């Protein structure tokens with residue numbers, strides 16, 4: 330990754346800036362897990378499993394090593410517009426850091442520009458930046474809001490994330506329909522109830538039930 334690690338954007342993105350992922354190390358560890366389970370890592374179906382898992386992790390955990398400058402590249406514009414911009418129903422998937430099992434759902438993002446707006450397609454990329462990591466949903470929600478705050482210095486940012494957590498659905502309490510909602514409100518969204526309500530009304534309109 331060719332990134333200036335001290336750039337404010339890189340700092341806000343909270344990256345593993347210098348380190349590459351240790352693919353060989355992950356492969357070795359997965360093989361040990363297979364042995365620990367009691368499996369035979371040499372049997373046909375499992376022979377390439379360590380490589381496949383490592384490759385999957387590389388993709389699912391790619392958010393630590395995204396170039397935050399390239400991510401918003403040439404998509405921040407000076408515009409005189411001070412109304413709310415809302416991007417809703419952004420699909421995401423992440424991995425819970427407690428069990429390393431997926432959680433997934435959708436994110437809704439809004440901001441009120443001061444003098445800058447960002448290309449709409451970049452907002453889902455910002456969600457990816459923070460979801461493709463080992464996460465807890467609360468922190469992911471805050472990080473998305475804080476990052477947009479750094480990039481655009483808007484009058485306000487709001488992020489609501491709805492997630493279904495495999496670790497809750499499949500194990501332990503086995504709540505098959507446990508949907509978790511988290512939110513982060515900054516600036517006007519925090520200070521002004523009517524602004525916050527406008528956003529919350531918008532994202533609840535026609536919302537479909539979250540499911541896998």
Ligand SMILES: [Zn+2]
Pocket residue numbers: 425426427428429430494496497
């Ligand atoms: Zn978990």
